[in-house]
Amino acid sequence: MDDVSAPSRSRLDSQSTKKKVRGPTLMKKLALSTDGQRIPIEFDQSTGKSIGENKTKFKSYLGFLGRSKISILIEDWDSVDANVKDEIWTEILVIVIIFVNVVLNYIIVNH
Numbered sequence: 001m002d003d004v005s006a007p008s009r010s011r012l013d014s015q016s017t018k019k020k021v022r023g024p025t026l027m028k029k030l031a032l033s034t035d036g037q038r039i040p041i042e043f044d045q046s047t048g049k050s051i052g053e054n055k056t057k058f059k060s061y062l063g064f065l066g067r068s069k070i071s072i073l074i075e076d077w078d079s080v081d082a083n084v085k086d087e088i089w090t091e092i093l094v095i096v097i098i099f100v101n102v103v104l105n106y107i108i109v110n111h
Helices: 009-016 055-069 082-095 100-110
Strands: 039-043 096-098
């Protein structure tokens, strides 16, 4: 006869295996590009927003940089230290080719 007080085999198996959880996003394909290739990013001249086939990768990379470089206690971009902003900008320029004249034109016209 089976012992009712003994734990079942399936219950022991489920307790011994850990649930797989998603780790942090590291953007390894972009951040660790060792072949020196940079990703071209295009911008809409009227809105200043990224467009084209690499816009999603670019936005994801910006989010990654923001989460990895800026404390969650910082409430807005204006409160971020200038050195941190410069570090983020430097990392962006290492990974992507930005058509700077489009970006600068947008900044000058809209600010």
